Amino acid sequence: MTAFRKVSLLMLLLFTVIYAVGAVLYVQQARYDIEREMAAASGLARLLGAPENVPSQVVQTLRHMRPARSSVGPTPAEVPAWFSATVTGDREYGTVNGWRIYPADEMEEVWESFVLISASYAVGMALCFLALFWMVKHGLRPLTELAAAMVAVADGRLASRLPGQGIAELDALAQRFNQMAEALEKEQTTVSRLLNELLQLQDREREHIARVLHDDLGQYLMGIRAQARSWVYDPELNERQKRQARDLAGHCETVQQHFRHLLQDLHPLAMEQLGLAGAIQHLTEQWQHLSGLDCRLTMDEQLAELTGEQQTHLYRFLQEALNNVSRHANATCATLAVKQNAGELYIELRDNGAGTDNFPEKAGLGLRSMNERARCLGGRASFLSKVGEGTRIQLTVPLNLPCAARGLL
Secondary structure, eight states, X not given: OOHHHHHHHHHHHXXXXXXXXXXXXXXXXXXXXXXXXXXXXXXXXHHHOOGGGSOHHHHHHOSSEEETTSOOOSSOTTSOHHHHHHHHTTOOOOEETTEEEOOHHHHHHHHHHHHHHHHHHHHHHHHHHHHHHHHHHHHHHHXXXXXXXXXXXXXXXXXXXXXOOSSHHHHHHHHHHHHHHHHHHHHHHHHHHHHHHHHHHHHHHHHHHHHHIIXXXXXXXXXXXXXXXXXXXXXXXXXXXXXXXXXXXXXXHHHHHHHHHHHHHHOOHHHHHHHHHHHHHHHHHHHHHHHOOEEEEEEOSEEEOOOHHHHHHHHHHXXXXXXXXXXXXXOXXXXXXXEEETTEEEEEEEEOSOOOSOTGGGOOHHHHHHHHHHHHTTOEEEEEEETTTEEEEEEEEEOOSOEEEEOOO
């Protein structure tokens, strides 16, 4: 229940109690006034004597008394019977010296006063409720703004601030909230900067390790394989030794294949040689080969030029997304779309896996790194999943440069 409804019900109960108490007191006072008026009318009837001794003009002006022989109703039609019964009950005032005493005139005045007082009370109550509505509405507005600002902060919009308030206590609360939001924004900026630097450092270390492995260990493997191949044709070796040389060369070739996959994971050399579009195509082909799953790639013929750092973030984002499909989705097929329109690069990856209804709650380090890479790209990533309908990952990256690089399909 809202605060306005609670206060309104309390005020309505209070007004009802006050009105009931006032009505009881009014009825008691009305009974007293009627008794006093009837007593005065009875005294006047004793003084005047019989109605025949009083001129007819005077008889018409008298209140609360008429000749007993005249037919006058005990209660005017304007006064409800329930009100008359509440005030006077069944009491009869009888006749005095031939005069009939009755409270009809006084009862009509009491009823008119009761209606006027009730109407004034109702108008006053309505005005009080209007004032209450205005006060509650304006009083709760700062709290509503505070709640909206807290929701915005919870959604990650840390730039939300509250305006100054006219009430000192609320203004102090707004200032405290603004200070908290500002501190959170600074912390988020610092954490994001550190995460960005950490990702860049990680990528540089991967590149360094990949080059060292390629230039050193790769050459050693190539030399061992070549030496083993040469032993196969050495006439001084017997057949058993030549078979061992062929096995050694085959083992070297297998190690080299795994070695190339490792180097590709550490640093996408294809991106340096083929560009972003070619690297994406190479990534999907390699993923299909290693995972045994099908990946349908659709990509625009022209993609915008990105910096080396942006290309690395984008490539790692797709690499992590595809790895998640093969590891966790229980899918048989994936669809990757890379499109560019309206100054944005749009990427969508779908799978036909099992899906889940609580995908955000299951976010691990991989999804956090994907979100951070999306932030480093200045874009936004969304993750949609539902049981039985697979998972959909979307990435939208704003582009500041026109299309200049031709992609490969």
